[in-house]
Amino acid sequence: MRFMILIKASNESEAGVLPSEQLLTEMGQFNEELVKAGVMLAGEGLQPSSKGARVKFAGTKRTVVDGPFAETKELIAGYWLWQVKSMDEAIEWVKRIPNPTGETGEVEIRQVFEADDFGANFTPEARKREERLRSQVMTKS
Amino acid sequence: MHDVGLAEELAQDALVAALEQWPESGIPNKPGAWLMGTAKHRAIDLLRRRKRLELKYEEMGHELLGVEHEISGREFEAVIDDDVEDDLLRLIFTACHPVLSTEARVALTLRLLGGLTTDEIARAFLVSEPAIAQRIVRAKRALHEAHVPFEVPAGAELAGRLSSVLEVIYLIFNEGYAATAGDDWLRPALCEDALRLGRILAELTPREPEVHGLVALMEVQASRTRARVSREGDPVLLLDQDRGRWDQLLIRRGLAALERAEQLGGGLGPYALQAAIAACHARARTAAETDWNRIASLYDALAHLAPSPVVELNRAVAHGMAFGPGARLELVDPLTSEPALANYQYLPSVRGDLLVKLARFDEARVEFERAAALTRNARQRELLLERAAQCCLSSTRLT
Numbered sequence A: 001m002r003f004m005i006l007i008k009a010s011n012e013s014e015a016g017v018l019p020s021e022q023l024l025t026e027m028g029q030f031n032e033e034l035v036k037a038g039v040m041l042a043g044e045g046l047q048p049s050s051k052g053a054r055v056k057f058a059g060t061k062r063t064v065v066d067g068p069f070a071e072t073k074e075l076i077a078g079y080w081l082w083q084v085k086s087m088d089e090a091i092e093w094v095k096r097i098p099n100p101t102g103e104t105g106e107v108e109i110r111q112v113f114e115a116d117d118f119g120a121n122f123t124p125e126a127r128k129r130e131e132r133l134r135s136q137v138m139t140k141s
Numbered sequence B: 001m002h003d004v005g006l007a008e009e010l011a012q013d014a015l016v017a018a019l020e021q022w023p024e025s026g027i028p029n030k031p032g033a034w035l036m037g038t039a040k041h042r043a044i045d046l047l048r049r050r051k052r053l054e055l056k057y058e059e060m061g062h063e064l065l066g067v068e069h070e071i072s073g074r075e076f077e078a079v080i081d082d083d084v085e086d087d088l089l090r091l092i093f094t095a096c097h098p099v100l101s102t103e104a105r106v107a108l109t110l111r112l113l114g115g116l117t118t119d120e121i122a123r124a125f126l127v128s129e130p131a132i133a134q135r136i137v138r139a140k141r142a143l144h145e146a147h148v149p150f151e152v153p154a155g156a157e158l159a160g161r162l163s164s165v166l167e168v169i170y171l172i173f174n175e176g177y178a179a180t181a182g183d184d185w186l187r188p189a190l191c192e193d194a195l196r197l198g199r200i201l202a203e204l205t206p207r208e209p210e211v212h213g214l215v216a217l218m219e220v221q222a223s224r225t226r227a228r229v230s231r232e233g234d235p236v237l238l239l240d241q242d243r244g245r246w247d248q249l250l251i252r253r254g255l256a257a258l259e260r261a262e263q264l265g266g267g268l269g270p271y272a273l274q275a276a277i278a279a280c281h282a283r284a285r286t287a288a289e290t291d292w293n294r295i296a297s298l299y300d301a302l303a304h305l306a307p308s309p310v311v312e313l314n315r316a317v318a319h320g321m322a323f324g325p326g327a328r329l330e331l332v333d334p335l336t337s338e339p340a341l342a343n344y345q346y347l348p349s350v351r352g353d354l355l356v357k358l359a360r361f362d363e364a365r366v367e368f369e370r371a372a373a374l375t376r377n378a379r380q381r382e383l384l385l386e387r388a389a390q391c392c393l394s395s396t397r398l399t
Helices: A021-036 A087-095 A124-140 B002-015 B038-059 B063-068 B073-095 B102-112 B118-124 B129-145 B156-177 B188-204 B209-222 B248-263 B270-283 B292-305 B309-323 B325-337 B346-357 B361-374 B378-398
Strands: A002-008 A040-045 A053-058 A061-066 A076-083 A107-111
Touching (some): A002 A040, A002 A087, A040 B248, A076 B188, B073 B156, B102 B129, B118 B129, B118 B188, B209 B248, B248 B270, B270 B292, B309 B325, B309 B346, B325 B346, B346 B361, B346 B378
Antiparallel strands (some): A002 A107
8 A cells, every 4th residue: 555654844944954964865775775675656855835836726716825834834845655565564664764853843644545445446245235225226216 | 793793683583583594494484574674673673772781881881892882773774684685585586486386486475575464365366265374384395395495596597586586476466457366356455565576676686677677567557557447347448548547656667667677788578578568558648649560569579589379469469550450360360279379368359359340240249258258357257248249239230
């Protein structure tokens, strides 16, 4: 299963402070480890929200709001897409993300929908249930 | 030497103790927990604890010694990494040893490297759990009796052994991708396990073009997972698939892996060739944009390198697409007398397709029915019978 790992922004990341050489080195090693374990699918760091924008939707109306955005802790500074066996494994890896400066921060783990989560790939039981429901509807109408 | 010694000890302790016992007690029962990286992490934790303990001793009056023996966690991790990688590779080659039957290799690989339980393997292959458990026990015994050394083969032996490993990984992938039996059209977990094993192997053996070829092939095929089944659960053929549902991330990864295989030089092997064919489809934004000329020539190369009736059939299809239905029929028809294809459902379904295009509906119906009788997959059978029924309708409409 796939997980998206969302790195929350910090005051530094929002201020556009570039990561230290030490962090870059340790991140590089960590990424290498992820690749070797067949975990890493993709990952990028994001520029501060001052370089971003939001498009607000209200009915047919669209309003563009330029960054920066205030709620730093809710913003995202980077992401990974990982392929792992379980949430436990994802947590295990997240705990190992290097944090050389000892900063406080937060990393969010979210599971990605897979093809069969959408019902495109019914299990035989689900299919039978669906068919039974359909036939009930047919008898009623 | 202090650090290496400790790391080795730890590696044996927490990581691969079971593996190290291999020469005495045969293959360990413990599934490949390193796939989850947790074993390694546990070892590092243990190491840090020890280091803290050491520091405490040092504080008690051995400061000078302490400085000398200061070891960075990174150094330890590097040593542990090397150990794990060696063991992992040895384990892959042992589990896929040609002395074992294909079925045994697959079961052993899933158990030891994929970390699947015997019950999960049994369900994936629609076999009873005791049967799988027995298959694994027998496989371990066979390895023991054959005195298979726990090592990575070298020299002339490597090529043959590697192809056995690749075969097992691809079999697992295919078992997940197109279930040969039962009602499940897809078993995504098996695909994921195979892909992950392939990706790990590619990092362990970066100089092997066919490993990258296989990874490329699996990545590109897996990119179509979402498009292969309709909302109703029916299979959708490649050229009818909604390409917007293809996973562009996996396609990119597949193309990158193919590039790695190509850059290693020495001509493309059978997996890389198949990946190159899959890549032709992946690059085409619409089915009409497919570079059938290139696919046809890649199939020519594949037929030369790894000739099989199945490749011949696909080659015929590609030539038909590139050079017109006439060429296709000419290439397909001689295959009908090929004994190896007597039970191959795709031959009648390809002929059926072709006959529909030539408006020979009665003959097409017979072909689809034959294909339906040959397939072991319930969904495929339904689809084929539906096509047979459509032939009846079209046929009546004509007359």
